[in-house]
Amino acid sequence: MPPSPRLLVLTAHPDDPEVYAGGLICGYRSLGREVKLVSVTDGGAGHQEKTAAELAPLRRAEAAAAGAVVGASYEVWEFPDGRLLPTLEVRERIIREIRAFRADLVLTHRTCDYHPDHRAVAQAVQDASYLVTVPAVVTETPALRRGPVVAYLPDLFERPAPLRADRVIDVTPHLDTIVRMLTCHASQVFEWLPYQANTLDTVPTVPEERLPWVKEWFVEQIRPWANRYRDAMVAAFGESDGQATDLVEIFEISEYGRQPNAALLDELFPLSIDPMTR
Numbered sequence: 001m002p003p004s005p006r007l008l009v010l011t012a013h014p015d016d017p018e019v020y021a022g023g024l025i026c027g028y029r030s031l032g033r034e035v036k037l038v039s040v041t042d043g044g045a046g047h048q049e050k051t052a053a054e055l056a057p058l059r060r061a062e063a064a065a066a067g068a069v070v071g072a073s074y075e076v077w078e079f080p081d082g083r084l085l086p087t088l089e090v091r092e093r094i095i096r097e098i099r100a101f102r103a104d105l106v107l108t109h110r111t112c113d114y115h116p117d118h119r120a121v122a123q124a125v126q127d128a129s130y131l132v133t134v135p136a137v138v139t140e141t142p143a144l145r146r147g148p149v150v151a152y153l154p155d156l157f158e159r160p161a162p163l164r165a166d167r168v169i170d171v172t173p174h175l176d177t178i179v180r181m182l183t184c185h186a187s188q189v190f191e192w193l194p195y196q197a198n199t200l201d202t203v204p205t206v207p208e209e210r211l212p213w214v215k216e217w218f219v220e221q222i223r224p225w226a227n228r229y230r231d232a233m234v235a236a237f238g239e240s241d242g243q244a245t246d247l248v249e250i251f252e253i254s255e256y257g258r259q260p261n262a263a264l265l266d267e268l269f270p271l272s273i274d275p276m277t278r
């Protein structure tokens with residue numbers, strides 16, 4: 001039997017993996033599959049008061065705690081937050097990572113994302129997608145005979161093209177676990193993000209109110225994906241379930257990685273974690 005697929009999530013910031021792919025991450029782990037989450041930057045720019053020197057170690061610890069919730073390794077690299085460029089150094093680090101982890105599926109941002117760090121990671125992953133199979137590049141880590149499937153994380157940006165819904169996953173069964181992961185990023189969900197959204201005065205002070213508060217925030221964050229991709233959901237889940245489901249993740253397969261057939265797509269985005277699919 002072939003080994004179980006391995007998922008590598010390459011994002012710009014600690015907390016991006018959960019926000020954009022928490023459901024798929026939880027689904028993989030619930031099937032006992034290996035998952036590795038990577039933040040290419042140190043997250044040091046994500047606070048209104050703390051300096052990068054104060055914040056970066058804190059975010060590394062928050063990420064480790066979030067990974068522990070699902071038993072996934074969660075690495076935070078040292079590139080400075082808010083200053084990432086798709087340099088050779090970043091590209092080659094990503095090539096090494098994809099090879100060493102033996103990823104079958106790599107998830108990343110799109111190059112038309114709003115955040116320059118997201119765009120830089122996206123570009124570097126695109127640049128690495130083919131080169132992971134070239135032995136003469138990054139010679140100290142053996143090249144892969146076959147590169148991974150690369151897929152883009154959900155977003156709502158429309159120029160030059162909206163995300164194509166190649167795969168739709170119902171994440172409702174994993175909502176509570178995603179929220180537990182997100183809650184580990186306390187410097188973000190209770191401090192920086194509410195500061196940016198001008199909602200700091202609504203952050204609960206009572207510990208037992210914090211988890212439900214994050215859940216409500218997260219549901220509001222991802223509900224627009226379902227509203228935008230309703231047609232794809234109806235196609236995937238059928239009319240009544242497609243209309244009723246509000247919590248989904250949507251993925252587009254990159255042209256630059258391995259091109260999966262239908263059977264491989266089903267394996268990489270397994271139906272067993274998608275109870276609404278018929």
Ligand SMILES: [Zn+2]
Nearest residue numbers: 012013016115
């Ligand atoms: Zn980010």
